[in-house]
Amino acid sequence: MIAVARLEAGFGQYMAPLADFLLRSESVASSKIEHIDAGWQAFGKAVGGAKASDEAKSQLAAVQALTAMVGAASVGPITVRDLLAAHRLLMSPDYYASRDGGRFRDAQNWIGGSDYTPLHALFVPPPPELVADLTDDLLTFAARTDVPIIAQAAIAHAQFESIHPFVDGNGRIGRALISAIFRRRGLTSRVTVPLASVMLANTARYFDQLTAYRAGRVDEFIEYVALAAVHAGEAAIESARTLAELPVRWRTAARPRAGSSDEALIAGLLDQPILNIDTALRIAGTTESATYRALDRLVAAGILEVLSAAKRGRVWAATDILAELDALSAAIGKRTAAELK
Structure with missing residues (x-):
């Protein structure tokens, strides 16, 4: 407990x-x-x-x-x-x-x-x-x-x-x-x-x-x-600490302008790590074309990954969060294996 x-x-x-x-x-x-x-x-x-x-x-x-x-x-x-x-x-x-x-x-x-x-x-x-x-x-x-x-x-x-x-x-x-x-x-x-x-x-x-x-x-x-x-x-707890540090890492990698769509998307990624265009538009609060350009820049910076590239139903995900999901599972596996030694 x-x-x-x-x-x-x-x-x-x-x-x-x-x-x-x-x-x-x-x-x-x-x-x-x-x-x-x-x-x-x-x-x-x-x-x-x-x-x-x-x-x-x-x-x-x-x-x-x-x-x-x-x-x-x-x-x-x-x-x-x-x-x-x-x-x-x-x-x-x-x-x-x-x-x-x-x-x-x-x-x-x-x-x-x-x-x-x-x-x-x-x-x-x-x-x-x-x-x-x-x-x-x-x-x-x-x-x-x-x-x-x-x-x-x-x-x-x-x-x-x-x-x-x-x-x-x-x-x-x-x-x-x-x-x-x-x-x-x-x-x-x-x-x-x-x-x-x-x-x-x-x-x-x-x-x-x-x-x-x-x-x-x-x-x-x-x-x-x-x-x-x-x-x-x-x-x-270890994963929580990693997640808490991600926004600083993302801002360092992308260097978004203050008040830009890029900055808004980065600020919203912890809450919404998997995005479609509707979700991205809501977070960015700007036009569709500006939002797409911001998403492209975040992909180029290695912050987002395109999971589905179809024109209809395009999906992006925060690469670091997907990686941390695997890292959490692996960390738990190591702790469990160590207990049995």
Whole structure:
């Protein structure tokens, strides 16, 4: 809790961009655990509204689902309606999966083994007729305020994964539940702790810890999540410091004139690191031709990268912020690996 509190207290109020940065990082890492990885450039296209791959759309949907879960937790206890709404968002990009979006499964599922039989499965969740009652019980636990926060979030996540209430998307919604509980209990009020990056760094260990929980070793899973919060919080603080230094670096590289479109765009990049022309026009506050020229100058200075060059749907991104997203994931991975030595 101390590492999370340091992140929130030291940088949560410093800049809203950190909140968006960490939320996107958490969502993308959570998607990667499920082997959905479009890459940051493709993901940036999806964020900017350009034509994007199915994987990029799925990662963007994960951001929207996490945003919905955390937003709901900010105003009240997490409800079944909140879970179903987030799941509907998550499944929406896929035509076939969307048919099961926003509703509990009505068939038996299992984890591991064959696609055709639960024989030799690693885990068989409860039958579908028990899912609604078990989820209600879980959310009653998640609404309590007399349980240590990290323990509550860890247990709620592991129990959600054990119920496996949806046909697909259980991992991403279950990991979003951790962030939602952190927000509901007041451990965070602005930032999202990138716990999924820790889980992604060693997925075998993450799944082993869930198996240990199902075998009754609850304390072991709580300790795992607590250590994950420490690693994620400390690495996120380093990224926050890097982000805070970027505007000075950008101004040095571009040397914008006072009051220019270039200066306005640089000032807005932390808040809006992925731009389409409409967003750029709003930030620059000038004509379309002047805004395009400013964007071209920032590309030439190495501050922006063109992700989509199509005349319609052109998208730019702040190169340093995209790089820092990868750097955060790598830093968390190193911390996780060092712990196991």
